[in-house]
Structure formats: C-alpha cells, structure tokens
Amino acid sequence: xxxxxxxxxxxxxxxxxxTTVKLTTTxxxxxxxxxxxxxxxxxxxxxxxxxxxxxAPAIGAALSAVSPTPTAAPPTPSPTPSPVARVAPRxxxxxxxxxxxxxxxxxxxxxxxxxTSAPTATPASTATPAVKFKLDIVQWVQxxxxxxxxxxxxxxxxxxxxxxxxxxRIEQGLAPTVQPQxxxxxxxxxxx
Amino acid sequence: MAMQQYERRFRAMGTDVVLWLWHxxxxxAQRALAYVQRFFLQTEARLSRFRPHxxxxxxxxxxxxxxxxxxxxxxxxxxxLDWRVRTGGIFxxxxxxxxxxxxxxxxxxxxxxxxxxxxxxxxALRRPxxxxxxxxxxxxxxxxxxVLGPRGQIQLPAGLGLDLGGIAKGWTIQQAARRLGAxxxxxxxxxxxxxxxxxxxxxxxxxSVADPQTLEQDVAFLPLSNQAIATSSQARxxxxxxxxxAHHLIDPRTGAPARTNILSATVLASRLxxxxxxxxxxxxxxxxxxxxxxxxxxxxxxxxxxxxxxQQFNDSFEKQAYAPASNNFxxxxxxxxx
Numbered sequence: 001x002x003x004x005x006x007x008x009x010x011x012x013x014x015x016x017x018x019t020t021v022k023l024t025t026t027x028x029x030x031x032x033x034x035x036x037x038x039x040x041x042x043x044x045x046x047x048x049x050x051x052x053x054x055x056a057p058a059i060g061a062a063l064s065a066v067s068p069t070p071t072a073a074p075p076t077p078s079p080t081p082s083p084v085a086r087v088a089p090r091x092x093x094x095x096x097x098x099x100x101x102x103x104x105x106x107x108x109x110x111x112x113x114x115x116t117s118a119p120t121a122t123p124a125s126t127a128t129p130a131v132k133f134k135l136d137i138v139q140w141v142q143x144x145x146x147x148x149x150x151x152x153x154x155x156x157x158x159x160x161x162x163x164x165x166x167x168x169r170i171e172q173g174l175a176p177t178v179q180p181q182x183x184x185x186x187x188x189x190x191x192x
Numbered sequence: 193m194a195m196q197q198y199e200r201r202f203r204a205m206g207t208d209v210v211l212w213l214w215h216x217x218x219x220x221a222q223r224a225l226a227y228v229q230r231f232f233l234q235t236e237a238r239l240s241r242f243r244p245h246x247x248x249x250x251x252x253x254x255x256x257x258x259x260x261x262x263x264x265x266x267x268x269x270x271x272x273l274d275w276r277v278r279t280g281g282i283f284x285x286x287x288x289x290x291x292x293x294x295x296x297x298x299x300x301x302x303x304x305x306x307x308x309x310x311x312x313x314x315x316a317l318r319r320p321x322x323x324x325x326x327x328x329x330x331x332x333x334x335x336x337x338x339v340l341g342p343r344g345q346i347q348l349p350a351g352l353g354l355d356l357g358g359i360a361k362g363w364t365i366q367q368a369a370r371r372l373g374a375x376x377x378x379x380x381x382x383x384x385x386x387x388x389x390x391x392x393x394x395x396x397x398x399x400s401v402a403d404p405q406t407l408e409q410d411v412a413f414l415p416l417s418n419q420a421i422a423t424s425s426q427a428r429x430x431x432x433x434x435x436x437x438a439h440h441l442i443d444p445r446t447g448a449p450a451r452t453n454i455l456s457a458t459v460l461a462s463r464l465x466x467x468x469x470x471x472x473x474x475x476x477x478x479x480x481x482x483x484x485x486x487x488x489x490x491x492x493x494x495x496x497x498x499x500x501x502x503q504q505f506n507d508s509f510e511k512q513a514y515a516p517a518s519n520n521f522x523x524x525x526x527x528x529x530x
Contacts (some may be wrong), residue, residue, distance in 0.1 A: 186380035190402035191425025
C-alpha cells in the first residue's frame with residue numbers, strides 16, 4: 001500500500017507550525033535563562049546578607065539612600081504623609097507593632113497589656129490637646145504595609161522608629177500606643 | 193578608611209550567638225570574627241557537660257580522684273566556687289545530679305526534638321524511696337570538700353558533679369567581647385546574654401529586654417557601652433518531667449527547680465559572669481529575698497518581673513533604660529526647641 005504524500009497546503013501549515021514552535025521554544029529558553037539569572041542573583045544576595053560577615057547597612061546609610069535631607073514632619077500624619085520613603089526597618093516590630101502600656105509609678109510599674117492590633121493612621125482623639133513639645137523628626141518612612149513611621153531623635157541622640165499616629169500623642173505628653181523601636185537595635189536579653 | 197559594621201551568626205553552647213564588630217579593615221574584621229567563632233566552639237568542646245569527652249565530663253567522671261585541669265577549667269571552677277560562697281550557696285555549680293534527676297541530661301536542643309528518656313532511666317538516677325521533688329542532691333558536698341590544688345589540680349568528692357553552664361557561657365561571651373573589643377567597638381550576644389566593648393560611631397549599642405510573658409514584646413531598651421546584661425528566666429528552657437513542669441534553674445536548697453514568684457531577673461554589670469550570677473541568684477531567692485539581696489549591690493542596675501507581671505527596678509536601671517512601663521519613656525523624646 002502506498003502512503004499518501006501531504007498536500008502543499010498541509011506542508012506549509014506544518015512549516016508554519018514548526019516555525020512557531022521554534023520561536024516559542026527560543027523565547028521560552030531566553031525567558032527561563034533570564035529568570036534563572038534573576039533567581040540566582042536573588043539567592044546570592046540573600047545568602048550574602050544572611051551568611052557572610054559582610055558590612056550590615058547602618059541606618060545612616062539607609063536613611064541617606066532614601067532621602068538626602070531631613071524632611072519637615074507633617075503635624076498629624078495622614079495615611080499618605082509626604083514625603084514618604086519606603087524603608088524596611090531592621091526589626092519587624094514596626095511592621096507588627098505591639099503596644100505597651102506606659103504609666104505606673106517609678107520603681108513599681110503596672111503590668112503591660114498584651115499586643116493589640118496596629119493603630120490606624122489617624123490620631124486617637126478628635127479633641128486636640130495642646131502640643132507640649134515637638135519631636136525631633138529626622139525623617140518619615142513607611143512600613144512595607146504602607147504605614148507611616150517617623151524616625152525620631154531623642155534627647156540622648158538615639159534614633160527611634162515611632163509609629164506615625166503616636167507622634168501627636170507623644171507631642172501632647174501622652175504615652176505612645178505602639179512601642180517605639182530603636183533604629184540601631186542589636187541584642188535582645190531574654191533569659192538563656 | 194571609615195569603620196563599618198561586621199556581623200557573624202552561628203550556633204554554639206546550645207544557643208544562637210551573634211558577633212558584631214566595627215572595624216575599618218574588612219579582612220581583619222572577618223578574621224577576628226572567625227577566630228572568635230572558633231574560640232566559642234573550642235570552649236564548648238572543653239566545658240560542655242553534654243559532651244562525654246569534654247574536659248568537664250572527664251573531671252565529673254573522675255570524681256573522687258585528683259584531676260589535672262587546664263587553666264581555663266581550673267579558673268572557671270575556682271570562680272564558680274568563689275561565687276558559691278559569695279551567694280551563700282544559692283549559686284551552686286554542684287547541682288549537676290539534681291539537673292540530671294530532673295531530666296536535663298541532654299542539651300536542650302536535643303530535649304526539644306527527642307522524647308524524654310524512659311521512666312526506668314529516671315528512676316535509676318534518683319535515690320530509692322525519695323519523692324521526685326527531692327531529687328538526689330549531693331547534700332554532703334560543700335565548697336570545702338572540693339580540693340583545688342597546685343598546678344591546676346581539682347579533686348571532686350565521689351558522687352559529686354559540676355555544671356558550669358551559665359558561668360562558662362558568660363565567661364566565654366565576655367572573653368569574646370574583650371578579644372573583639374581590642375580591634376574596635378564590639379558586642380557579643382549569646383542567646384540573650386550580652387557583653388559589649390566600646391560603642392559604635394553613631395551611638396551606643398541599643399539592647400532590648402524581652403517580656404518574659406509574651407517573649408514577643410520588649411519591656412525595656414538599654415543603651416549600652418562597656419557593659420554586660422544577663423537575664424535569668426523561668427520562661428525558657430522548660431519541660432515536663434513526669435507530668436511536672438520543670439526548668440533549668442535548680443534551687444540548691446531543695447535540689448529541685450526553683451519555686452519562685454519571679455518570672456525573670458535582668459541585671460546589668462560591668463562583667464557578664466557577674467550579671468549572670470546575680471540575676472540567677474535573685475530569681476532563685478524569690479521576690480522578697482531577691483529584692484533585699486539586689487539592694488545590697490548598689491553598683492548594679494536591675495529589673496525584676498514577677499509572675500503576676502509587676503516590674504520592679506532600681507533607680508540606676510530606670511535612669512539608663514527606656515522602659516515603656518515607666519512614666520519616663522515619652523520624656524526621652526523631649527528635646528530642647530531652638
């Protein structure tokens with residue numbers, strides 16, 4: 001039995017199909033290679049950050065990379081304070097803040113309540129008590145979730161992340177609802 | 193060339209260790225960090241009671257006979273025995289057999305991943321007829337019975353064993369900080385026991401104290417420079433032993449885990465082993481006696497957290513710390529206006 005030869009139109013269809021497959025394969029290969037390079041670079045960067053005793057970025061470097069000049073702070077931070085830079089704080093405490101009570105007498109303090117949900121970016125009270133002092137805000141930054149956080153220099157020259165909505169509270173002499181975190185935090189004593 | 197911050201993390205002595213060093217020369221900094229890491233591992237190999245071939249294990253196995261110790265082991269044993277006297281026996285390195293009887297016979301890493309040993313094993317460790325809470329304690333052992341002779345000779349009484357856990361770790365961390373500190377500002381954190389030398393160029397080392405109730409929050413932040421901080425806590429290294437909760441802080445007066453109303457004790461001192469021992473002693477003593485004890489030590493800063501969450505601290509701690517539960521926390525942010 002003699003086999004049928006494909007017709008001319010069929011041959012051109014097959015040719016076109018092969019060309020398409022070739023093209024797709026080439027594009028796919030190039031994309032995968034590029035993606036692989038990207039992944040490798042990311043893995044390398046992660047490993048370098050995690051394992052190598054390489055210089056860790058100091059907050060000074062991080063801040064200057066974000067904004068070269070200290071910015072004036074908005075008096076009451078809104079959900080989109082301006083200017084705002086995206087900085088990932090070194091500790092995730094700012095991203096997952098845990099409010100602590102402030103109060104009690106010197107020497108014997110009341111137990112701190114457990115963490116509650118993150119505060120909103122609006123001030124806690126609609127009535128506006130008098131501002132007692134102004135915080136020395138070096139810069140406004142944002143958490144990854146987009147919440148505004150002030151970088152505040154205290155009276156000993158130490159930099160702190162202060163939750164945005166706590167800025168007016170502290171300036172009114174009230175306790176912060178979210179525990180400020182030192183920008184340059186190192187160890188944590190926790191019992192061993 | 194400007195100084196930069198270098199960091200190294202590794203696991204040693206059953207805990208996470210972090211080394212920080214500021215230095216202008218990357219290669220020298222890395223060499224120093226690697227050297228200190230080796231120092232940790234070598235010291236652990238020598239002083240761990242969980243390693244059968246360590247020098248400490250050989251000393252313990254050789255109880256009743258003279259043992260020629262290295263200068264490191266001899267120094268630490270001598271120091272631990274001195275502290276035993278200074279704390280009226282509350283800090284006691286001879287509680288090894290009580291720890292074993294309460295099931296702390298493997299490193300805590302292994303205890304967490306492997307089930308407890310059999311009842312028979314536990315029973316074999318205690319004296320017949322004694323309730324478990326009165327687990328075998330080398331009652332006859334006193335500091336006077338441990339002989340420290342010339343040329344590093346140590347003789348333990350038969351049946352006595354030493355656990356140098358806390359003091360050895362504190363000593364190692366302090367030594368590591370001192371060695372790194374010879375090159376530049378350095379901080380060594382061994383599972384929350386911290387010693388630092390100098391301060392980074394942009395301000396002091398900021399260290400926090402974890403809330404022992406949540407372990408997530410911090411109860412205080414402390415700017416440190418040339419200081420050490422240690423926290424002794426019931427909240428960590430806990431396990432169930434025959435249905436009873438146990439922890440690693442043995443009260444030598446009972447031979448059992450300390451029944452104390454202090455959840456954690458934090459002490460700042462110029463040297464880490466001192467801070468470690470003061471904190472441990474205050475915790476074992478309990479709130480009333482612990483407070484009275486700490487008040488006799490005016491050079492220290494301290495914070496006690498009771499089981500019901502109350503925080504008590506001295507003036508020195510309050511002055512140094514940013515304690516959110518104190519009324520001075522927000523005041524720290526008041527800066528003079530121009």
